[in-house]
Amino acid sequence: MKGLKEYRDKVAVVTGASSGIGAELARELARRGMRVALVARRRDRLEQLAEGIQTSGGQAAVHVCDVSSRAAVEKACADVVAAWGGIDLLVNSAGYGRHVLLKDHDIEDIERITQVNYLGTVYWIKAALPQMRVRGSGWIVNVSSFAGVTPQPDEAAYAASKWAVTGLSESIAPELEPLGIHVLVVHPVLVRTEMFTPDVMARLPDSSEGTFIEAPEFVRDLLRALERGKTSVVIPGRYAVAPILCKLFPRLIGGAMSRVKLRGLPDLTS
Numbered sequence: 001m002k003g004l005k006e007y008r009d010k011v012a013v014v015t016g017a018s019s020g021i022g023a024e025l026a027r028e029l030a031r032r033g034m035r036v037a038l039v040a041r042r043r044d045r046l047e048q049l050a051e052g053i054q055t056s057g058g059q060a061a062v063h064v065c066d067v068s069s070r071a072a073v074e075k076a077c078a079d080v081v082a083a084w085g086g087i088d089l090l091v092n093s094a095g096y097g098r099h100v101l102l103k104d105h106d107i108e109d110i111e112r113i114t115q116v117n118y119l120g121t122v123y124w125i126k127a128a129l130p131q132m133r134v135r136g137s138g139w140i141v142n143v144s145s146f147a148g149v150t151p152q153p154d155e156a157a158y159a160a161s162k163w164a165v166t167g168l169s170e171s172i173a174p175e176l177e178p179l180g181i182h183v184l185v186v187h188p189v190l191v192r193t194e195m196f197t198p199d200v201m202a203r204l205p206d207s208s209e210g211t212f213i214e215a216p217e218f219v220r221d222l223l224r225a226l227e228r229g230k231t232s233v234v235i236p237g238r239y240a241v242a243p244i245l246c247k248l249f250p251r252l253i254g255g256a257m258s259r260v261k262l263r264g265l266p267d268l269t270s
């Protein structure tokens with residue numbers, strides 16, 4: 001098992017870098033001396049972040065890319081390798097969710113969620129792997145979710161896309177480790193980011209307020225897990241027992257989740 005301990009002059013790709021977890025992680029990796037390729041769709045946000053990093057003495061480059069497009073991912077990956085010679089660390093953080101009952105969730109959005117959250121991760125891994133294999137080293141961090149290890153009755157399509165990311169990550173970790181490539185899958189519980197719009201916040205139970213952590217704390221725990229060579233981490237760590245309980249008592253946990261999460265969700269077709 002190998003952790004990432006030396007950052008200086010290494011190259012990182014961070015998807016979803018235009019806000020939230022990705023932006024905070026990109027800032028911290030640059031602060032530690034990495035050259036960081038910033039990937040997302042909103043150019044203005046990425047340019048603002050790159051400027052901030054450069055002003056602080058770091059190195060960053062903007063790569064506008066919709067991760068749901070395989071061709072766009074392959075081009076962005078080739079551009080990073082051409083500019084900086086390779087990719088040491090790939091962080092797949094791009095993603096979005098939707099709080100809606102499955103019966104009311106339009107199929108186009110379910111396809112889109114799967115394409116962005118799951119296939120976007122696959123496209124980036126497949127694009128970055130060949131040069132990691134040639135170099136015999138690399139780190140891949142996939143941002144799954146607490147919803148990728150527990151049932152989430154009010155966001156089934158999102159949860160399924162994240163379970164797919166979890167399954168992919170845990171399956172490729174033993175495949176890639178002998179090739180010198182380390183895979184870490186991360187399960188955030190609640191991190192205060194733009195993902196939590198006022199609409200979503202209004203639906204959350206009051207008790208969830210104490211569960212939120214800020215992005216810098218999340219990034220600190222993520223990088224500690226990566227440094228220690230972990231392959232999976234729930235952040236904050238006090239919730240790490242939940243996936244184990246889910247496996248042991250699926251109906252009990254599923255029932256409890258339904259009681260907490262379905263109360264505020266409108267039934268659109270009843």
Ligand SMILES: NC(=O)c1ccc[n+]([C@@H]2O[C@H](COP(=O)([O-])OP(=O)(O)OC[C@H]3O[C@@H](n4cnc5c(N)ncnc54)[C@H](OP(=O)(O)O)[C@@H]3O)[C@@H](O)[C@H]2O)c1
Pocket residue numbers: 015016017018019020021022039040041042043045065066067068093094095096097116143144145146147187188189190191192193194195
């Ligand atoms: N915050 C939490 O509590 C929490 C909990 C569990 C899991 N997560 C996961 O953590 C990751 C980051 O979320 P966040 O909380 O930081 O939310 P956020 O602030 O909304 O950031 C989401 C990022 O994903 C990018 N993105 C979305 N669709 C994209 C696409 N098609 N192509 C490229 N980039 C795309 C967005 O950039 P553009 O719009 O500019 O493209 C943005 O940079 C997500 O995968 C999310 O599912 C977050």
